[in-house]
Amino acid sequence: MSASTDTATRPPAQSSLPEDAGVLGGGRMGSGIAHALLLAGCRVRVAESGAERVAAARANVEKAVRASTERGTLDPAELDGVLARLEVGEGPQFLAPAGLVVEAVPEDPALKARVLSALDAVLAPDAVLASNTSSISIAELGAALPENRSLIGLHFFNPVPASTLVEVVLRPGTPDELVERARGWVQQMGKTAVVVRDSPGFASSRLGVALGLEAVRMLEEGVASAEDIDAAMALGYKHPVGPLRLTDLVGLDVRLGIAEHLERTLGPRFAPPQLLREKVARGELGRKSGRGFYTW
Structure with missing residues (x-):
């Protein structure tokens, strides 16, 4: 059973x-x-x-x-x-x-x-x-x-x-x-x-990555600064930390790998933004490297 x-x-x-x-x-x-x-x-x-x-x-x-x-x-x-x-x-x-x-x-x-x-x-x-x-x-x-x-x-x-x-x-x-x-x-x-x-991204990663990728796209498009995007979610939706700062904590390379896996299994809505790919290529991986969307 x-x-x-x-x-x-x-x-x-x-x-x-x-x-x-x-x-x-x-x-x-x-x-x-x-x-x-x-x-x-x-x-x-x-x-x-x-x-x-x-x-x-x-x-x-x-x-x-x-x-x-x-x-x-x-x-x-x-x-x-x-x-x-x-x-x-x-x-x-x-x-x-x-x-x-x-x-x-x-x-x-x-x-x-x-x-x-x-x-x-x-x-x-x-x-x-x-x-x-x-x-x-x-x-x-x-x-x-x-x-x-x-x-x-x-x-x-x-x-x-x-x-x-x-x-x-x-x-x-x-x-x-x-x-x-x-x-x-x-x-x-x-x-x-x-x-x-057992489904791609389970519950938490699937939802968390979707939010994080959209935040990266907003930053890429100049909608707002990283600080203001994060403040919108922390203050408006009571998230303990904003999606871009959280991506820095998790690791941009980790987030990229999960996004690529979800893109393969769930489709193009999880395609990683170019800004995320570029940062990972430059070694800007977040807190562990000293720089990501923020400087640590």
């Missing part, structure tokens, strides 16, 4: 996270997901490639956890105990003991499919694989996996520690039991799950 995506009348989910969880990829998103799992009580392993990236991943997660004490979401007395549950190492094999592994590698279908296959080869048969993809089909990613491997989309939002939303993405035939477990895990991490079918 396949799960319904109607969340309006569902009771609170009841499911505990596995004691051991893993994250493949220790960048901004991966470290944020590891942070959420640690604060939810898991022992967390983070896997990266190469000693330099392993060290950077550990630093990223530790920084996120320490910041929680400053925000008041973690008692400073608990800090050492939380960090003691973190391990960082190299390669998929390092994650073998985990009952749940979330891949958080870059938004490249071939790369994600490869790492999911590598994880499948080392995890226990009853372990659950999850992809943090923001737009790629979960069915496509799972095509090379055994039919009995549990796979689901867990799309976290940037920045993970501050965001309260996770999209739970279902591929065709996802069992109700797995959906309820995933909803429970999200709840245990202090976040809210929205359940969506």
Whole structure:
């Protein structure tokens, strides 16, 4: 039986996270997901490639956890105990003991499919694989996996520690039991799950990218400045941040990649504006490069 995506009348989910969880990829998103799992009580392993990236991943997660004490979401007395549950190492094999592994590698279908296959080869048969993809089909990613491997989309939002939303993405035939477990895990991490079918861009990326692309077109056409376009949405529609500043935070290259994927799957209404292509070509990727639609 396949799960319904109607969340309006569902009771609170009841499911505990596995004691051991893993994250493949220790960048901004991966470290944020590891942070959420640690604060939810898991022992967390983070896997990266190469000693330099392993060290950077550990630093990223530790920084996120320490910041929680400053925000008041973690008692400073608990800090050492939380960090003691973190391990960082190299390669998929390092994650073998985990009952749940979330891949958080870059938004490249071939790369994600490869790492999911590598994880499948080392995890226990009853372990659950999850992809943090923001737009790629979960069915496509799972095509090379055994039919009995549990796979689901867990799309976290940037920045993970501050965001309260996770999209739970279902591929065709996802069992109700797995959906309820995933909803429970999200709840245990202090976040809210929205359940969506496996369709291009899911719910959030499809709507968010549509708004972001139109904002870029308005800037390209000289309708208003980046600051005023963003202020219109923040003040008029109560968005916490405007679409151009948000594009800078997400990364212009990331937004471009998602837009190109949606253009291929949903049609020309998602065609990326030339201004976005030009900025990415110049290396103006947003906050991570120091310049995008704003100077950081």
